[in-house]
Amino acid sequence: MTIRPASDRSLLVSFATGITPEAHREVVRLTRAMHGLRGILNLHPAFCSVLVDFDPRLRHHAEVEALIHERLESAAHEPPAAARTVEIPVVYGGENGPDLEDVARHTGLAPEQVIQMHAAAEYTVAFVGFSTCFPYLDGLPSALATPRLSAPRKRVPVGSVAIGGIHAGVYPLESPGGWRLIGRTSLRLFDPAATPPPLLRMDDRVRFIPVPEGRL
Amino acid sequence: MQDLGRFGWAHFGISASGAADALALRAGNLLVGNAENAAALEMTLIGGAFEFEAAAVIALTGSDFGAGLPHWTAVEIPAGHVVRCGPTRSGARCYMAVRGGIAVPKVMGSASVHVMTGVGGRPLRAGDTLPIGDAAVRRARGPLEPLTSAGPVRVTPGPQSDAFASELYAAPYTVSEESNRMGLRLRGLAIPSPAGSMLSEGVPLGAIQVPPDGQPIVLFVEHQTTGGYPKPANVISADFWRLGQLRPRDQVTFECITIDQALDLLRAQERWLYSLL
Numbered sequence: 001m002t003i004r005p006a007s008d009r010s011l012l013v014s015f016a017t018g019i020t021p022e023a024h025r026e027v028v029r030l031t032r033a034m035h036g037l038r039g040i041l042n043l044h045p046a047f048c049s050v051l052v053d054f055d056p057r058l059r060h061h062a063e064v065e066a067l068i069h070e071r072l073e074s075a076a077h078e079p080p081a082a083a084r085t086v087e088i089p090v091v092y093g094g095e096n097g098p099d100l101e102d103v104a105r106h107t108g109l110a111p112e113q114v115i116q117m118h119a120a121a122e123y124t125v126a127f128v129g130f131s132t133c134f135p136y137l138d139g140l141p142s143a144l145a146t147p148r149l150s151a152p153r154k155r156v157p158v159g160s161v162a163i164g165g166i167h168a169g170v171y172p173l174e175s176p177g178g179w180r181l182i183g184r185t186s187l188r189l190f191d192p193a194a195t196p197p198p199l200l201r202m203d204d205r206v207r208f209i210p211v212p213e214g215r216l
Numbered sequence: 217m218q219d220l221g222r223f224g225w226a227h228f229g230i231s232a233s234g235a236a237d238a239l240a241l242r243a244g245n246l247l248v249g250n251a252e253n254a255a256a257l258e259m260t261l262i263g264g265a266f267e268f269e270a271a272a273v274i275a276l277t278g279s280d281f282g283a284g285l286p287h288w289t290a291v292e293i294p295a296g297h298v299v300r301c302g303p304t305r306s307g308a309r310c311y312m313a314v315r316g317g318i319a320v321p322k323v324m325g326s327a328s329v330h331v332m333t334g335v336g337g338r339p340l341r342a343g344d345t346l347p348i349g350d351a352a353v354r355r356a357r358g359p360l361e362p363l364t365s366a367g368p369v370r371v372t373p374g375p376q377s378d379a380f381a382s383e384l385y386a387a388p389y390t391v392s393e394e395s396n397r398m399g400l401r402l403r404g405l406a407i408p409s410p411a412g413s414m415l416s417e418g419v420p421l422g423a424i425q426v427p428p429d430g431q432p433i434v435l436f437v438e439h440q441t442t443g444g445y446p447k448p449a450n451v452i453s454a455d456f457w458r459l460g461q462l463r464p465r466d467q468v469t470f471e472c473i474t475i476d477q478a479l480d481l482l483r484a485q486e487r488w489l490y491s492l493l
Contacts, residue, residue: 006375007450008478010420019415031227042226044418046442051418053226056453056482061475129229129442130416132333173333192334195324196228 001026001072003065009056011064014049019138023048024126025080026072028203032081033071040064045127045202047136083124085205088170088185090119090161091213096184099149103163103180106146115210117141118182123168123206131175133190133198137168137206152178159185161208172198183208217318217337217346218258218311222326226441232421233330233438236260236397236460237309239363239489240278244313246492247275247290249356254317254349255327257340259310261463263301264340266312271295272348273315273356279307279461289358290315307365307461315356319349331397332438360492363485365458368471372478374423374447379410384424384432384448388467395464397438402468406430409446416444422451422459424470434459452478454485 006012013030016023024047031045039058044051054064092115093100104111123139130136145166153176156162160171162179169179172189190198200206218241221234235241235258242252257266263281271294276287281301285291293299301310320327323336330336340346371384389404407430419425423435425445434451435443436459449472451459462468473481 004375005372005475006418006447007420007422008372008452008475008482010418012375012417014417017415035227036224041223042232042441044226044420044441046417047415049415049417051226051420053418053420056479057486060479127442128227129418130440132229132330132335134229136416175333190228193323196225196230198228202227 005061006051010051010053012049012051016048019047029075030072033075047126083203083205087207087209088187089211090183090185090208092183092210097182099180100182103146103182107143117144119208119210125200125202125204127202133172135200140166140168146180148178152176161185217255217320217327217329219255219327220253221328222324225324229441231439231441233328236437237278237457239457240311243360244275244277244311247358248273248313248315249352249354250317251353255320256311256313259301262303266299268293268297275313278310280305281310288360288362290356308463309460314348315352317349317351319347330438365461368469369455369458370452370473371449371470372452372475374449376446377448379446380448383407384470388469391462391464391466393464397436399436400434402432414444416442419443423447424449454481
């Protein structure tokens, strides 16, 4: 683990330089252990690091660093919370998944095989981040990995089910985005008028269930 | 509508939002006798006409939008009066704090509108009516001598500063028209990107990230919570307010200081603000 300042009010805690299940467990552990502490304003978990943002009028770097060690230590023997599994109904392809053909071409698979492999896998929410309630999903079969669009779309419809590099994701709101859209769900990941939590949270398990058009 | 932001939700991808010039919002609230976090109006580049159905005490802070009223002090507005704010005559943002606060509902603990996602509502439109609250906590006071935004914007080294030479500090950058509350896009000397790619990691307010085209982006109040571009530097807390006053086509230069120096500057700034109490 390395801890270094990212700014005059934050520390970046890194557990590994690559994506590993161990680093993910530490990210989950630290995010939970630091939540709600006085002077800690925000926690930004990612694949193998957590950014800890604090109020510089109440806390300073050395103090927060000591707190991170202390909280990790005391959380070290706590069993991880039981993972929830969330099933997401998806209509694949067509206007719901305008990039399905491109993903098939890139991966050398038939569109039906892309759908079958995408829906057969079990995913883990590595973290929720980037933009509002966006879940980064680990567990995409490597045969389906497809680079992002070279120029992002200005408008991705809400509920779009997407592939970005080696990750899967679902767009919780209409937004710009560069991931490949292969389907769409009617499940609402986040309601801007409601208070979180969003539907998908860090460490949840996710399965995609193909449904026919009209069942959305 | 802004306050100081919505904290504690970054692990759901929701950045704090809040006033772009939080110092001006805090000062406005203290001038009218509110708690510093009360909801107030943020105007960007151009204002609007605000009719007061009842008498009120307001403070205009930040940039001068030509309202014809004294700024940085509490001002009594008679019932029926219309305060007209026009296009800016100085920086990007003007704040109107009202004694008692503006009583809009809070979403996730904050009245701040996250303009890009709609969390917390939407920007005001002509015809909207806003209730004035009764949450004043002390008497109104003022004036306060405003800070001036001069010289380079100060930064501390970012997490990938070792991968960069000193290009960021070599020449002025121009604020692009594409800038918004998510980020200030700068145009100028291209900064060579370090070799290789990096994994997305958490990014704080004021992070300066360098995408492959070498044109830096300063992450602002509605910033993404994680990002995969390397970051040579991060703007210091005491200079966040100056970012909120930058307009498109303004020029900005950067100077690197230590974290201890940054915290000294922040303490001096807090002393200036609390001279009002």
